[in-house]
Amino acid sequence: MNLSDEMNIIKRGTSEIILLEELEQKLINAKKTKTPLRVKQGFDPSSPDIHLGHTVGLRKLRHFQDLGHEVYFLIGDFTGMIGDPSGRSATRKQLTLEEVQKNAETYKEQVFKILDPEKTIVVFNSHWLGKLSFVEVIKLCATYTVAQMLEREDFANRLREKRPIGIHEFLYPLMQGYDSTVLRADVELGGTDQKFNLLVGRDLQREYHQEPQVIITMPLIEGTDGVEKMSKSLGNYIGINENPFDMYGKVMSVPDKLLLTYFELLTDTPYPELAKIEQELKKDTVSPLIIKKRLAKEIVKIYHGYHEANEAEEHFQKVIQEGKAPENIQDLPISKQILKDNKIWVVELIKLTKQLKSTGEILRNIEQGGIRINDQKILEKNVDVDIKEGDILRIGKLNFYRIKID
RNA sequence: GGGGAGGUACCAAAGUGGUUAAAUGGAGCGGACUGUAGAUCCGUUGGCUGAACGCCUUCGAAGGUUCGAAUCCUUCCCUCCCCA
DSSP: OOHHHHHHHHHTTOSEEETHHHHHHHHHHHHHHTOOOEEEEEEOTTSOOOBHHHHHHHHHHHHHHHTTOEEEEEEOTTGGGTOOOTTOSSOOOOOOHHHHHHHHHHHHHHHTTTSOGGGEEEEETHHHHTTOOHHHHHHHHTTSOHHHHTTSHHHHHHHHTTOOOOHHHHHHHHHHHHHHHHHTOSEEEEEGGGHHHHHHHHHHHHHTTOOOOEEEEEOOOBOTTSSSBOOTTTTOOOBTTSOHHHHHHHHHTSOGGGHHHHHHHHSOOOHHHHHHHHHHHHHTOSOHHHHHHHHHHHHHHHHHOHHHHHHHHHHHIIIIISOOOOSOOEEEEEOGGGOBTTEEEHHHHHHHHTOSSSHHHHHHHHHTTOEEETTEEOOOSSOEEEOOTTOEEEETTTEEEEEEEO
């Protein structure tokens, strides 16, 4: 593969590369000396579930691996205890050591759905940051001035608006930069909100007489609401551990305007194909629904495989679009003893599913027409229903149970 | 060190002695509609009881005043702002 092909793979979907020429030079040198580049990205272990937003960076790391480079997957277990102020109006809460480490474990399980384990080195920054002496910390601080720190938009804003900035928050960029010097990173990846921190890494590497890392920022994708960036705390995320149907359905709930971005950043759809999709959307030759279904299937395929993706699609078609019961319905075992003349009080029946949390919720569902037995709405709470083996109980739109009498 | 503001349900935010299980918005849930779980509209949202406006729990924590407290008093915990 020649240099420009490599560059095209790397450039896809990026927001900014600083500096492009340095990256080219590094790639050339790597090839010449047969030394893979050391590509670093840090992850904050404060929320343990990886969602599609994280995969934007992870997939870029994978691109580097596919080109033969090494990935340093850095778990910010130490920095996680301080709290990264990036993009936050308020100071982030600090995690305990145990919380951070527990989260880190679940993190590792998930990232290898995307990264190549052979070419990934997982590192924890507590290993070196935890050993720094106070003198060393002060020396590190001495490399930066308050004025430099205040260049960061978030700090500047908070200062102007007289909102608090913790002293420790100034240390975050320094620590992240220090990580780069320890790992001797050639490239560091991050979201656009990380730009400042990534740049600090370059400065510190110079300070430590290293060649500065190239920094690559990736766009932050909006979540299923189409407004806020995808994040767990906002509840607009699609987790990569979610089951195929939920994943498919959540992608389907994304506003149309995000279709192209999702295709570009979350799938490997080649550029000519992307251009075609763009045209289809623009000229309205293909319904956005069809295109979105293609996207949903594509994404489910990446995390669950082709077969599961097909199933998710069929399921969606049947249950959501046509409002019918799906093929695989879970059994609801009912023992004969609790039946009286094959009858059971509806509320009791629903309780057995454990689907609804309280009696109040069950009653509300009944009143509002959310309960069906064999497609027949039950609208009255004081009824004992006749049930037999194989009857289908439906709660709301999505939850089906097949009665099984023991 | 001095002065001030505030902690209310999943979140945000009203409420300052009874009519408050607590306005409103968001989120959630259900329905209708549709090209989707999107948009829109309607309904609904502490728990228990075969349900009655009956009982239990909830307005930072613990006590107290009162027939009655989210609302008043005391102590404590926490958060924030201004001045130094």
